[in-house]
Amino acid sequence: MSYTPLTAVFEFEGGHYVPLLPAVFDFGGSYAGYVLPPSLVTSLTSTWSRPSAAADAGAVAGWSAVGQRDAVGVSGWGVGQVVDLQCDAPWSGMPAKDSSNDLEWGTASAMDGAATRAQWGDLPAKDLGVAPGWDQSIQPVEWQVRLVYNPRVPAKDATTRGRYQRSAEYRARKLQQQSSQLYVPPQPLAFAFDGGLYTPSVNGAVFFTFALPPTVAGQIGPVDASTGLPVRPARRVNHGSRLPWGRATPLDPVPTGIEYPDYEGPITIITPPAEPDILETYMIANSVSVVVLPDRVALDATNIRIGRDIDSFAWTLSANLFGRTSLNQVRPDASGPKEVEVTINGHVWVFLIERYSGARQFGKEAYTVTGVSRTQLLAAPYAPPRSRVNTADINAELAASNELINTGFTLNWDSYTLGPPDWTLPAGAFSYQSQTPMQVIAALAETAGGVVSPALASDELAILPRYRAPVWQWSSAVMDRIIPAAIIDDLGSEWQPQPDWNSCYVSGTNYGVAVDVRRTGTAGDNPAPDVFADWITGTEVARSRGIAEICKGGQQEIVTLNLPLFPAETAPGLVTPAQLCEVRDVDETWRGLCLSTEITAEGIGASRVKQSIRLERHHAEGA
Template sequence: MPWNALLASDLQARAGWGQAIAQQIRSRAEWGAVPALDAACLHGWGAAAPATAAPWGMPWGWVPVCDMGLRGSWGNRLRPLDVRLRLIYNPKPAAKDAFVRGRARRSNEHGPRFDAAAAVEASLYVPGSSALSFSFSGQRYTPPSSPLVFFDFRYEPERPPIQPTDTGGQALRWESARRLNQRAWLPWGKARVLDGRLTELPYVDYPGPVKPLPEPPPDPTILDTYMIANTVNLVALPSRTPIEAKNIKIGLDADSFSWSFSADIFTRAALELVQPDAGGAGELELDINGWKWVVLVERYSRKLQFPTEAYTITGATRGQLLAAPYAPLRSALNSAPINAAQAAEGELQFTGFTLDWQATDWTFPAGSLSYQSQTAIQVIARLAETVGAVVLPSRDSDHIDIVPRYPAPPWEWGQVDAPIERIIPPAMMTDLGGEWTPQPAWNACYTSGTSVGCSMLVRRAGTAGDNPTPDVFDDWLTDQPANQARGTHELSKGGNIEIVSVTIPLFPFSDDHGVGLILPAHLYRVPEEAGPWVGLCLGVDISAEGTGAVRVRQQIKLERHH
């Protein structure tokens, strides 16, 4: 508050100035010395006694600056403190596996060779001519029990150092390997069980069976003129009554499971011997130059032409009994794993037929082999078709063979181990024709099962696999061998193909110098002057025209790959 004049207030309560009256004089205190108190608690000043100076004394010094740049470096900036808390390992921990370590020593590369025989001779004692020599007379030296002096003749040969062996002329220099046969390289993959190349040499380290090389087909005898006395006999079974016939034809192609037959007969009596009756279809036995067929007569027709009449009969071999309408329709589903050959043989149970499975075999898992309303031959034919095989029926017995349509891929037909069946010389050909039917040059094929099985890309070795065939999907491709066989079959159908038609005579069955009967799904070599080539038989048709001195011909179709 600022200084100014005080306002007059309560003037009436003011007291005038006057002399004060002295009161309470007795309570005044005089100035004097202060009395000393608590003299017993007096602490005197003096020199302080040193306490815990040795262990806890910390000298003043310059503290170094740390963590200036967050850099870590080794130094002796920090001084050891609390030396008494230092830990000393006692005893020292024992070394583990110290006794198993091996010491490395250098071998004696350049020293003289150690001779063990010379070392033994050096260890033998040989008495000399000196004053101190011993002669043991061929006996072992044995010192007395308490001699004054005895001798120790023990010899411990020095342990020779290790020396290298065969160091001279056996050195091998390291260098990059040479590349040979780069076209023949094989990629590593999962191994597959294969028959391999055919050979007559047994494998030393292979105890299994060895496939011998196929015997080369015999060379037919080449003559200027072939004189064949053809014999054609047709008899009714079981009476074996001869039947006069003409224009007899019988043939088979690779896609059929029975031989087809047709003939012309002349009389009604002959027709009654072969026409169907309550016992079933009539049976005939056909013999052409010793080659026999047993056929079933399924159809016949009559042709009237004054003054004669003629009857035509058609039929097939006994393989037709496995198809409709002779064989019943069946449905099945495998409850356990089974292979294809077993499944095919199971279809022929109680039928009297036998089967020889020569194609690729594979396994069906449980529940993967199923079909509905199929005859026995339909199931067998589908099994064969799955791996690119065909059904080859017998001519005169209840037997069928399952063989690959291509015994070998076309690119292997020119090799030594190609399974050639016969040689057809051009000198025996009466007719020759050809039809050019080229196909794409496929080099890869993708095969796969559907619900069960596996898939595989089959590629021709040595190619890029850049021209694949249409993909193949089949319910019964359930195993790796089946996929590989089917893919190889599809690749074999491609390339520059020519269908060659050849007509040759049918040589007698007992003639070893002729060609004989040509069968489908077999390879035949044709040694032409321009160069030999191999063809696959697709079908054969045999005709016996006329009566009496008939002319017998067989016309075959060969698939040739250029």
């Protein structure tokens, strides 16, 4: 808001300042208070009464007469020296020439009352409505700018309005601006700048600001709180119709194209085995190397034998060394057993040398060393026995994984695709005394009809089913290896018939269930020996164990095959225990379960290598 006077005259030393017409002063802003300018103090009066001498007439204050004895500079509290006249305070006396610059409320001359009087002292009546807000003079007409945030909603919108009657739900929030007000002093004011800039008083109570106040936040604006979506767990549908016996085991080896929208488990495609190449002549460049870890010092060894059977949890090594120098490279010391790495045709094993024996003859020393794979570290004498009991429900896979905590080993238990299945052990059921981690893991695998399969060189072990598919379903099952007759060097068999069992009674002891597992399509009249185990606490584990026991019976033979050890990228490669193999013989094709594998090498370097496997073949319908 601005005010335009008729004529504004400022008294400056050396002449008059006449601004251009019209002169405009913008007093928009805030007013902090009012105090008299510090240049005039009307409350100080002189205490002397003598008239001053004629020479002091120029320093006489304009508002009273000074006595004669005051001419010598006597102060109110004593008689001062003449020399004190040079350091009088500036407010004790004013030169006569400054009388023309007196403020309007002092004693002004006649010419000051008319010519230099500020024209804005008498404000028109229309400006009275802009009185400052701190003096209770606000007129009722100014309330018309008040914002209302709770307008009444029409009746038709009563069902869709917000709960808190907010307005402008979708409008951007705007800040309210503070309106400036015009300050009207009670009397005319005169500004004396004396040719310089205006400097406010240091400790004054009145300051004038001509700057526009910044935009500040006004009252709280509406927000779209009523349009937010609540976040909470999704509603569970068809909770009562789910199957109570857990996840189903996928039986299809390849995708069938049928979608199962209600199945949430993983879908694993079992890749069929690679077809071996049938050639007239096979040329294999065998390569054998034995080094001591971690320095990888080459070791001269002969008669190397590596093997494992289906019921073992570690690979074994046997080799011959010549000379005490070679023996000292692998002989155990205060740090424990030494590790050796054996590489045969690209397949790598790592062994711990546990024992050695020697034979000395005149001019000849020969030693035989034996070792095991690193999974032996989970058994005696390396792992101390311990006891445990579970205080809460726990599943078998988690219980086996807990045995490997802080050991560096990892467990792979594919309970959905390969098996064996996982099950729950209630509180108090999973208990044992003085058992090593490997004993506990092997016992859990045996409870479900599975076996422990160690890795060749890494700290890993897997739980595999002894019979990935029942014997009577081998003809339709996906095999792990295909062995053609063209690569079989030698073949032998041993007939080992067993009763043709068709049922098995499996039960827990202190905890668990009792299940009579019967082969489908049979009367179950030839049961296998009953099985009792502490950790059989579910029907799924009892069924898996019963199938494994029934598969051990029937007319069967143990077939031994000698074949080359092909590299990993060439089929069939290395055949390991618990793998199902399809043997394509000259006159027939049959399937069998690998029970053991043995690799022999005559020496290091370019050596003669042979792989010997033992297969369990069943002569039954569907096998």
